[in-house]
Amino acid sequence: xxxxxxxxxxxxxxxxxxxxxxxxxxxxxxxxxxxxxxxxxxxxxxxxxxxxxxxxxxxxxxxxxxxxxxxxxxxxxxxxxxxxxxxxxxxxxxxxxxxxxxxxxxxxxxxxxxxxxxxxxxxxxxxxxxxxxxxxxxxxxxxxxxxxxxxxxxxxxxxxxxxxxxxxxxxxxxxxxxxxxxxxxxxxxxxxxxxxxxxxxxxxxxxxxxxxxxxxxxxxxxxxxxxxxxxxxxxxxxxxxxxxxxxxxxxxxxxxxxxxxxxxxxxxxxxxxxxxxxx
Numbered sequence: 001x002x003x004x005x006x007x008x009x010x011x012x013x014x015x016x017x018x019x020x021x022x023x024x025x026x027x028x029x030x031x032x033x034x035x036x037x038x039x040x041x042x043x044x045x046x047x048x049x050x051x052x053x054x055x056x057x058x059x060x061x062x063x064x065x066x067x068x069x070x071x072x073x074x075x076x077x078x079x080x081x082x083x084x085x086x087x088x089x090x091x092x093x094x095x096x097x098x099x100x101x102x103x104x105x106x107x108x109x110x111x112x113x114x115x116x117x118x119x120x121x122x123x124x125x126x127x128x129x130x131x132x133x134x135x136x137x138x139x140x141x142x143x144x145x146x147x148x149x150x151x152x153x154x155x156x157x158x159x160x161x162x163x164x165x166x167x168x169x170x171x172x173x174x175x176x177x178x179x180x181x182x183x184x185x186x187x188x189x190x191x192x193x194x195x196x197x198x199x200x201x202x203x204x205x206x207x208x209x210x211x212x213x214x215x216x217x218x219x220x221x222x223x224x225x226x227x228x229x230x231x232x233x234x235x236x237x238x239x240x241x242x243x244x245x246x247x248x249x250x251x252x253x254x255x256x257x258x259x260x261x262x263x264x265x266x267x268x269x270x271x272x273x274x275x276x277x278x279x
Contacts (some may be wrong), residue, residue, distance in 0.1 A: 003026050004027035005026065006098050007021050008022075012222045014237060015229055016223075016229045016241070018224045018226075018242050020246065023096075026257075027261065027265070029258070032095070032099055033265075036098070037093050038063055038067050041101040041113045041114070042159065047112075048099065064266055068263050070262075076223070088255070091114070092259065094115065094125065094145050096156075097145040098182075100110060108132060112125055122202040126140070126182065127139075128140055128183070134188070135183045135193065141177065142166050142208050143209045143210075144211070146159060146210075147213050149250075149252070150223070156227075162201065164232070167203070167208075176197045177197075182197075212242075213251045214246050217244060225242065226242040
C-alpha cells in the first residue's frame with residue numbers, strides 16, 4: 001500500500017510555514033477513510049505505519065451499512081441536502097488531515113481521533129508530540145480543517161476566530177481534556193496525565209495548523225489566503241502552519257468522487273469478510 005497523501009513544504013512568508021497536500025493514491029486514501037469510518041482508527045494507523053493493507057478487524061454487517069450511510073447525501077430538500085454534503089465533505093477532509101499527521105508522526109506522536117459522525121462538532125484535531133520517555137509535551141498542534149469553496153473567507157472568519165480563542169486559552173478546558181486522553185495512550189494515568197496535559201496551554205509549545213481546500217495556488221495566492229495569521233503573537237513562523245489541498249475540479253465534485261471510492265472500499269472489505277466466512 002502506497003502513501004495516500006504527499007505533504008511537502010511550500011513557501012508562504014516570514015510569518016507562516018506552508019504545506020501542500022497532494023493525493024497520490026486515491027484508492028489507498030479511500031481504504032483508510034473506510035477503516036476510520038468503521039471505527040477502526042488504530043487499524044488504519046497500523047496500516048499507515050506498515051504500508052500493508054489488510055481487511056478490517058471482523059465487523060458486523062450493520063457497521064458497514066452505517067459507515068456507507070456516512071458517505072451518502074441525506075435530506076428531502078435542497079438546503080438539507082446541501083448541509084448534508086458540507087458535513088460529509090468536512091468529515092472526509094478531517095480524515096485526510098488525520099492521515100497526513102499520522103504519516104508524518106513518530107512513535108511518540110499521539111493524535112485525536114477524527115469524529116465518527118459527520119454531524120459532530122468540537123476540536124477538529126490535536127497532535128501531541130511527547131518526549132522519548134515520560135509524558136512531557138514537546139509540541140502541541142491545534143488543527144482546524146476546513147473543506148470549503150471559499151477558503152479565504154473560511155480562514156479569516158472561522159479559523160482565525162477559533163485560533164484566537166485558543167491563543168487566549170479561552171478553550172483551555174477542552175484542550176486539556178483532549179490532551180489528557182492522548183497522554184493516557186502513552187501509558188500515563190490519573191493526576192500525572194492531567195498535570196502533563198496542562199502544558200498544552202504553554203504558547204512556547206503551541207503550533208497552529210490551518211488546512212483548507214483550494215484551487216491551484218502560487219506563493220502570492222498562499223500569502224493572500226493566510227493573511228492575518230500573524231495576529232497570533234508571541235510565536236514564530238513554524239508555529240503557524242498553513243496547509244492547502246489544491247484541487248483541479250470543483251471541491252464538491254471531488255469529494256463526491258472520494259465518497260464513492262470509500263463506499264467501494266467498504267463494499268470490497270465486506271465482500272472479502274463474507275468470502276472468508278464461507279471458506
